[in-house]
Amino acid sequence: MQTNLADFIKNTREGDEADAILRSCVHCGFCTATCPTYQLLGNELDGPRGRIYLIKQVLEGKQVTANTQSHLDRCLTCRNCETTCPSGVQYGRLLDIGRKVVEDRVPRPLGQRLKRAALKEVLPRRWLFAPLLKTGQALLPLLPPTLQNKVPRRQTAGALPTATHTRKMLLLDGCVQPALAPNINTATARVFDALGVQLVVAPKAGCCGALRYHLNDQDGGLHDMRRNIDAWWPLVQDGVEAIVMTASGCGSTVKEYGHFLAHDTAYAEKAARIAELCKDVSEILPQFEAALQQKLNGKIGKRVAFHPPCSLQHGQQIRGKVEGVLRAVGVDVQLCADSHLCCGSSGTYSILQPDLARKLRDNKLANLQATGAPAIVTANVGCQAHLQSGTAVPVTHWIELIDSALAQNLDNYGSYNT
Ligand code: SF4
Numbered sequence: 001m002q003t004n005l006a007d008f009i010k011n012t013r014e015g016d017e018a019d020a021i022l023r024s025c026v027h028c029g030f031c032t033a034t035c036p037t038y039q040l041l042g043n044e045l046d047g048p049r050g051r052i053y054l055i056k057q058v059l060e061g062k063q064v065t066a067n068t069q070s071h072l073d074r075c076l077t078c079r080n081c082e083t084t085c086p087s088g089v090q091y092g093r094l095l096d097i098g099r100k101v102v103e104d105r106v107p108r109p110l111g112q113r114l115k116r117a118a119l120k121e122v123l124p125r126r127w128l129f130a131p132l133l134k135t136g137q138a139l140l141p142l143l144p145p146t147l148q149n150k151v152p153r154r155q156t157a158g159a160l161p162t163a164t165h166t167r168k169m170l171l172l173d174g175c176v177q178p179a180l181a182p183n184i185n186t187a188t189a190r191v192f193d194a195l196g197v198q199l200v201v202a203p204k205a206g207c208c209g210a211l212r213y214h215l216n217d218q219d220g221g222l223h224d225m226r227r228n229i230d231a232w233w234p235l236v237q238d239g240v241e242a243i244v245m246t247a248s249g250c251g252s253t254v255k256e257y258g259h260f261l262a263h264d265t266a267y268a269e270k271a272a273r274i275a276e277l278c279k280d281v282s283e284i285l286p287q288f289e290a291a292l293q294q295k296l297n298g299k300i301g302k303r304v305a306f307h308p309p310c311s312l313q314h315g316q317q318i319r320g321k322v323e324g325v326l327r328a329v330g331v332d333v334q335l336c337a338d339s340h341l342c343c344g345s346s347g348t349y350s351i352l353q354p355d356l357a358r359k360l361r362d363n364k365l366a367n368l369q370a371t372g373a374p375a376i377v378t379a380n381v382g383c384q385a386h387l388q389s390g391t392a393v394p395v396t397h398w399i400e401l402i403d404s405a406l407a408q409n410l411d412n413y414g415s416y417n418t
């Protein structure tokens with residue numbers, strides 16, 4: 001695609017990157033068919049090709065309106081279009097650049113500004129989010145029914161292992177996950193402990209940076225990334241084997257630290273090393289398949305429907321690994337129809353675009369339930385909470401199923417999610 005960027009962005013770092021991405025798009029439109037928002041709304045401007053065209057206009061200095069902003073806001077950043085694109089267009093990066101320019105030029109109404117500010121300030125701060133969530137959960141019976149299913153139910157976490165091992169890996173605790181679904185990380189620690197690996201947490205690490213970065217507070221997001229690098233670096237120097245991610249949304253961001261901080265001379269090298277060490281839990285467990293099979297001494301006779309989060313299958317391009325591990329230990333894993341489509345969670349999307357998010361969730365749940373499986377597993381806390389808000393079928397992280405099997409507690413599997 002020919003481009004002619006305006007002076008305000010020409011020859012800047014963002015401008016050069018956006019220009020290269022725009023030029024790689026041949027406007028074929030293959031991506032449109034797999035875009036969830038295009039499928040729901042049927043408008044070219046609510047699909048990837050249309051949004052690319054809008055961003056091109058913005059960067060070429062054409063008028064930017066609230067309408068432009070709405071079409072970009074409605075994008076889930078699911079990156080399904082990147083998987084479909086035969087030309088390798090890095091749509092997600094282009095969107096980050098385009099959204100930031102639009103954000104600076106189109107003032108949002110007060111209500112939107114307050115909502116976005118609250119999300120940016122509260123969600124990445126565990127000490128603020130956890131007590132607010134607890135209060136919401138305590139007041140649940142008093143809330144109107146329409147609000148009740150928006151508050152995730154309280155979850156209990158099993159105990160953390162206390163044994164030490166010579167093999168050590170870092171675990172990202174995350175920001176909302178310890179409050180929303182505390183059993184995921186403790187289950188992961190127990191599974192790794194059983195396999196002879198100690199998971200360590202750097203207390204000063206927190207949000208991976210995605211929350212603020214994707215709400216157009218890019219400086220705030222970069223600050224979170226640098227803080228994590230500072231917290232992890234001494235342990236990296238001590239030789240941890242990997243940085244384990246249990247939320248694929250965070251993993252997809254941490255794997256791009258090298259890109260986000262490539263311009264920062266103080267952090268570029270460390271960021272690239274951190275990105276290299278970052279692994280989704282499903283990338284690590286295949287090496288322990290034989291040990292898991294031996295320990296489980298038979299088969300986990302469970303049938304589950306697996307929802308692969310977009311951040312796993314499109315962001316990190318990891319497909320088939322979760323299913324492989326689960327099948328190796330005897331789980332009957334079903335993928336549903338349209339498994340490549342987003343469930344509508346997508347970071348803060350379900351809060352900022354509730355109608356579209358609900359439609360996508362209901363479509364996804366209908367497909368998952370059509371598999372006939374009595375339980376749903378996924379690999380990202382946001383998808384888990386969003387899907388659970390629309391069904392009584394238990395939705396858990398897949399590692400919790402392995403943990404329950406190792407503890408010979410499959411009868412109670414899913415009961416921590418009440
Ligand atoms: S992003 Fe890729 S698939 Fe979509 S129009 Fe451009 S080249 Fe075609």
Ligand code: SF4
Pocket residue numbers: 034035036037038046047048051074075076077078079080081082091
């Ligand atoms: S990221 Fe997802 S919602 Fe956004 S344009 Fe691409 S496919 Fe559509």
